[in-house]
Amino acid sequence: MSVTAHPTSISPCLWFDDQLEEAAAFYVSVFPNSSLGHLSRYSDAGPGEPGTVMAGDFVLDGITFRGINGGPQFRFTEAVSFEIACRDQAEVDRYWDVLLADGGEESMCGWLKDRFGLSWQVVPTRLYELVSDPDPVRAGAAVQAMLGMRRLVVADLEAAVDAATGAPA
Known part of the structure; x- marks a missing residue:
């Protein structure tokens, strides 16, 4: 049996309280070779307020990041x-x-x-x-x-x- 190898893609995912859109725009303005990607917004299905950003992608100097607005449960630390x-x-x-x-x-x-x-x-x-x-x-x-x-x-x-x-x- 032949198994086809699939390339693995690893990228950082950052958990924000509710500032993903602001943070991504800021970071893209700071680093060269950067761009905003797609932002997914909450619908009436929730759990967030309809129209607010749920998750999104952005590229910083050629590296793809994923971000989510997950609420205040987790904060960044110096461990990363x-x-x-x-x-x-x-x-x-x-x-x-x-x-x-x-x-x-x-x-x-x-x-x-x-x-x-x-x-x-x-x-x-x-x-x-x-x-x-x-x-x-x-x-x-x-x-x-x-x-x-x-x-x-x-x-x-x-x-x-x-x-x-x-x-x-």
Whole structure:
């Protein structure tokens, strides 16, 4: 007997109280290569108010997300976050500022929560290079510097690494 393989598709599904439509529009405005997909609305059959959004799809930088308005029973936690690998400080600053706007909260080590409570890691790719340095003193200095930061600042990370090894700043 021959079995035909079917490709599996895995995508994140985000549970919102009732802000899916607002959140999806916001996220699509933040990330390149993004778009809103179909939004399903409640009918008279319920359980939500007719015409309000029940579920929907959106694409963020080429990744498809599904969202539902499931009510207040569940909230986002830092146990799940989305990492944004940024090529430079300008990109870190842009994402950091826009995701914090209108009620977001800073955390440590490049983490933040946006106004919807979703956790993001805004990380310059230079951090990966510094913490992976084959010299354990340099790598350790990068980690220690990162642990003391909220928004990650490439120049400060590099200065900490240079100071640890006596390199000129």
